[in-house]
Amino acid sequence: MVDLLRxxxxxxxxxxxxxxxxxxxxxxxxxxxxxxxxFVVVDTELTGLDRKKxxxxxxxxxxxxxxxxxxxxxxxxFVRPAKMEHTLATLVHRITPEQLENAESIxxxxxxxxxxxxxxxxxxxHLMLDMHFLNKAAKNIMGGTLSNxxxxxxxxxxxxxxxxxxxxxxxxxxxxSYNLDDLGQEYNLPAFKPHDALEDALQxxxxxxxxIKKFRKGGLVTLRDIYQSGRVGSFRY
Amino acid sequence: MSQSDDVHTVAPEMAISxxxxxxxxxxxxxxxxxxxxxxxxxxxxxxxxxxxxAGETDxxxxxxxQRGGVKAFIEDDQGEISLKDFRGEGxxxxxxxxxxxxxxxxxxxxxxxxxxxxxxxxxxLELVEGTPAFAQFYLKSFSEKIxxxxxxxxxxxxxxxRSGDDLYLFSVRVGDLVKTLRxxxxxxxxxxxxxxxxxxKVGSLLIHDPDDDDNIVGIVTDKDLRGKVVxxxxxxDQPVETIMSGPVQSVLSQSLCFDVLLKMMETxxxxxxxxxxxxxxxxxxxxxxxxxxxxxxxxLFKEIRGQQKISGLYDLAQKIPEVIRGLIxxxxxxxxxxxxxxILNDHILERMLTLLEAELGPPPVPYCWLLMGSxxxxxxxxxxxxxxxxxxxxxxxxxxxxxxxxxxxxxxxKAIDHLVNCGYPLCPGEIMAINxxxxxxxxxxxxxxTKWINxxxxxxxxxxxxxxxxxxxxGDGTLARQLRRHLNAESRKxxxxxxxxxxQCMSTRIPLSFFKNFIxxxxxxxxxxxxxxxKGLTPFVNFARVLSLKHTISETNTLARLKAxxxxxxxDHRLWAAATDAYELQMQQRLIHQLAQIEEGVLPDNHIDxxxxxxxxxxxxxxxxxxxxxxxxxxxxxxxTA
Numbered sequence: 001m002v003d004l005l006r007x008x009x010x011x012x013x014x015x016x017x018x019x020x021x022x023x024x025x026x027x028x029x030x031x032x033x034x035x036x037x038x039f040v041v042v043d044t045e046l047t048g049l050d051r052k053k054x055x056x057x058x059x060x061x062x063x064x065x066x067x068x069x070x071x072x073x074x075x076x077x078f079v080r081p082a083k084m085e086h087t088l089a090t091l092v093h094r095i096t097p098e099q100l101e102n103a104e105s106i107x108x109x110x111x112x113x114x115x116x117x118x119x120x121x122x123x124x125x126h127l128m129l130d131m132h133f134l135n136k137a138a139k140n141i142m143g144g145t146l147s148n149x150x151x152x153x154x155x156x157x158x159x160x161x162x163x164x165x166x167x168x169x170x171x172x173x174x175x176x177s178y179n180l181d182d183l184g185q186e187y188n189l190p191a192f193k194p195h196d197a198l199e200d201a202l203q204x205x206x207x208x209x210x211x212i213k214k215f216r217k218g219g220l221v222t223l224r225d226i227y228q229s230g231r232v233g234s235f236r237y
Numbered sequence: 238m239s240q241s242d243d244v245h246t247v248a249p250e251m252a253i254s255x256x257x258x259x260x261x262x263x264x265x266x267x268x269x270x271x272x273x274x275x276x277x278x279x280x281x282x283x284x285x286x287x288x289x290x291a292g293e294t295d296x297x298x299x300x301x302x303q304r305g306g307v308k309a310f311i312e313d314d315q316g317e318i319s320l321k322d323f324r325g326e327g328x329x330x331x332x333x334x335x336x337x338x339x340x341x342x343x344x345x346x347x348x349x350x351x352x353x354x355x356x357x358x359x360x361x362l363e364l365v366e367g368t369p370a371f372a373q374f375y376l377k378s379f380s381e382k383i384x385x386x387x388x389x390x391x392x393x394x395x396x397x398x399r400s401g402d403d404l405y406l407f408s409v410r411v412g413d414l415v416k417t418l419r420x421x422x423x424x425x426x427x428x429x430x431x432x433x434x435x436x437x438k439v440g441s442l443l444i445h446d447p448d449d450d451d452n453i454v455g456i457v458t459d460k461d462l463r464g465k466v467v468x469x470x471x472x473x474d475q476p477v478e479t480i481m482s483g484p485v486q487s488v489l490s491q492s493l494c495f496d497v498l499l500k501m502m503e504t505x506x507x508x509x510x511x512x513x514x515x516x517x518x519x520x521x522x523x524x525x526x527x528x529x530x531x532x533x534x535x536x537l538f539k540e541i542r543g544q545q546k547i548s549g550l551y552d553l554a555q556k557i558p559e560v561i562r563g564l565i566x567x568x569x570x571x572x573x574x575x576x577x578x579x580i581l582n583d584h585i586l587e588r589m590l591t592l593l594e595a596e597l598g599p600p601p602v603p604y605c606w607l608l609m610g611s612x613x614x615x616x617x618x619x620x621x622x623x624x625x626x627x628x629x630x631x632x633x634x635x636x637x638x639x640x641x642x643x644x645x646x647x648x649x650x651k652a653i654d655h656l657v658n659c660g661y662p663l664c665p666g667e668i669m670a671i672n673x674x675x676x677x678x679x680x681x682x683x684x685x686x687t688k689w690i691n692x693x694x695x696x697x698x699x700x701x702x703x704x705x706x707x708x709x710x711x712g713d714g715t716l717a718r719q720l721r722r723h724l725n726a727e728s729r730k731x732x733x734x735x736x737x738x739x740x741q742c743m744s745t746r747i748p749l750s751f752f753k754n755f756i757x758x759x760x761x762x763x764x765x766x767x768x769x770x771x772k773g774l775t776p777f778v779n780f781a782r783v784l785s786l787k788h789t790i791s792e793t794n795t796l797a798r799l800k801a802x803x804x805x806x807x808x809d810h811r812l813w814a815a816a817t818d819a820y821e822l823q824m825q826q827r828l829i830h831q832l833a834q835i836e837e838g839v840l841p842d843n844h845i846d847x848x849x850x851x852x853x854x855x856x857x858x859x860x861x862x863x864x865x866x867x868x869x870x871x872x873x874x875x876x877x878t879a
Binding site: 066067068069070071072074147187188189190192199201205206209210213215 | 251274283
């Protein structure tokens with residue numbers, strides 16, 4: 001009876017995948033040790049930075065479980081943009097026009113991605129931007145947004161540097177570049193090729209692993225500790 | 238889940254390019270590499286993280302260092318830490334434990350922020366089992382690592398506790414050290430004193446009261462002559478007592494060397510008179526005590542060279558194992574060690590025969606003391622039977638012949654006795670200069686070789702094979718060279734003799750996969766033991782000998798022969814490399830075995846108990862034995878039976 005009363009057909013119901021995802025994180029426990037969580041580090045390539053006009057052209061992601069990067073299941077999909085002509089003109093990525101022309105549309109890529117991230121926290125460098133485009137697509141296609149909690153490595157790095165360089169140290173935060181590649185150099189991480197969604201996701205994963213273990217060494221052992229210490233992310237976008 | 242399949246097939250490029258740059262992964266094809274890469278995980282260990290704990294951590298994956306570095310160390314019962322190794326980017330950790338199926342054998346800790354690829358144990362083992370080149374890489378690198386570890390363990394648990402250099406200082410009394418008393422009356426001239434010191438090769442001289450020989454009034458040293466005479470322009474005809482230091486500081490002959498050393502350090506006086514029953518019996522110098530303390534080959538070498546009496550060589554020869562232990566302490570390898578043993582033995586021999594010649598008078602004709610077998614090949618370890626012979630120039634007359642026979646018979650008898658006293662056991666096969674058959678002029682020796690080569694009797698040849706490894710140990714080396722030239726010329730003509738040698742070589746069965754993977758001696762004292770010399774090393778020695786004779790290579794050392802064969806393009810590079818590795822590995826294993834026996838006070842032998850070997854050591858030995866098969870197939874093609 002209740003089912004009949006649900007206005008699913010009227011508003012365009014949230015996709016069952018989205019619903020399951022939301023369900024999973026409804027009573028999410030933040031107090032478990034960090035190793036217990038599964039993370040997905042994500043990076044997207046966009047046609048541009050205009051939040052209204054631009055669109056996704058590739059999504060790369062790697063999984064982290066047991067606080068180790070799992071190379072056995074990586075996610076890398078190109079997305080055929082709706083406005084192909086416009087995209088090709090502005091292409092700065094390592095993506096060839098053929099790759100885009102042969103790619104699947106966001107309608108088929110997004111559900112795969114949703115399967116991939118199910119049950120995992122999302123990690124990204126300046127995650128807000130990636131989430132904006134992913135959620136925009138999710139709303140259009142599946143009638144809802146992603147419920148996965150997120151962690152932003154850029155904020156983590158800011159928090160880490162604050163501790164490392166001293167809270168009261170008289171430095172201008174603008175002097176430190178929080179660009180992904182620059183942080184990689186600062187922390188002496190292995191370098192990856194920029195402007196490729198998967199490589200950038202890997203680079204971010206290395207950064208995340210580096211920071212979270214440095215945090216852990218400093219006594220922050222649960223997800224909640226991490227959130228509370230430096231406001232490194234948020235539950236919702 | 239078909240849609241996620243293509244998701245999973247993304248091969249991590251960065252992992253593949255990492256593997257392509259490191260050994261032995263770079264030998265794998267792209268398909269295998271991307272399969273391996275997808276099985277890997279990446280972990281990060283901040284600086285100071287403990288990865289493995291010796292004896293505790295079960296190793297679930299191989300660590301491959303992508304960025305950063307680790308240190309490997311051991312902590313002993315007393316909590317003392319000894320650093321073993323640093324490993325950096327591209328290096329691995331944990332392979333040994335995975336292959337042997339044992340917990341970690343070293344503590345591993347990161348010394349920098351470190352990223353590692355983790356390759357699961359099962360995948361790694363699959364690679365080791367399935368890829369020969371892969372397995373070989375690890376086996377080879379272990380052979381060194383294991384040997385190092387084995388040395389280190391020996392050093393820790395056996396060597397250092399007993400060898401304790403200072404022990405000598407606490408056990409030797411100064412009276413045992415003192416040299417013959419050299420003294421001169423105080424009214425003798427400085428020049429006479431100096432001449433006296435030169436004559437007796439001493440650096441100091443005691444000065445006695447001209448009226449009382451027993452009343453020591455002072456001492457003169459090289460330094461006094463330098464400082465008080467030459468530099469000061471003092472006349473050489475002055476009485477020596479004007480430059481002496483007196484009264485002489487003395488110690489009692491029963492004092493421990495340690496106390497004497499203390500006294501020297503306290504007073505700054507390096508020459509002390511040694512008294513027994515209130516009489517000065519000689520002088521002891523700081524140098525004498527340092528000699529006692531040092532077991533360096535150099536000290537021993539100098540001591541041997543300076544020895545004036547043959548009986549003095551007995552003790553020096555017994556010190557050789559001590560010196561060798563010192564070398565192992567410093568991490569020397571089997572090849573170097575056997576060479577050092579050969580050099581020291583050669584010096585003992587040289588000094589002994591020189592002194593013997595002085596005792597018996599000069600020989601009637603030139604001669605050469607030949608060394609055979611392992612001595613001839615410079616491959617002795619701790620157990621070295623005598624294998625020697627005398628080769629002398631052909632006498633020109635009947636009298637000379639008689640004189641030579643008499644002289645060399647007496648010479649050989651004394652030499653062999655002295656060698657026994659030095660700790661070189663008699664040869665059970667009586668291949669010694671004391672045996673008249675092996676104490677002969679050049680023409681007779683040439684005849685022996687001609688007979689062995691031209692009409693080989695297989696049984697006789699078997700016993701004679703060690704003669705083909707002869708070299709000159711002492712005396713007139715041109716005689717040995719003439720004999721070698723004769724041998725080379727003869728063997729070139731006669732392939733039938735090489736055929737017999739080759740066939741004999743192949744008659745030693747390869748000790749593979751029989752008795753639980755090992756053929757071991759099933760009878761007698763060493764039941765279930767593997768004679769590593771007979772079964773393991775001899776095939777290599779024989780192979781190198783046959784081919785060297787065939788190609789008239791005069792080298793006698795097996796590794797040198799193999800190298801000469803390779804350089805002359807008589808064996809291919811891979812066979813040479815494999816044979817050299819396998820041979821050295823076994824030499825190493827044998828040396829460790831014998832060293833352990835010496836440490837336990839057991840007479841060293843060649844019988845290794847496979848049960849005492851680790852899985853890996855067994856694998857390594859098996860690997861070495863498979864090389865023997867390759868050697869045999871080379872010989873078989875060269876000298877087919879059909």
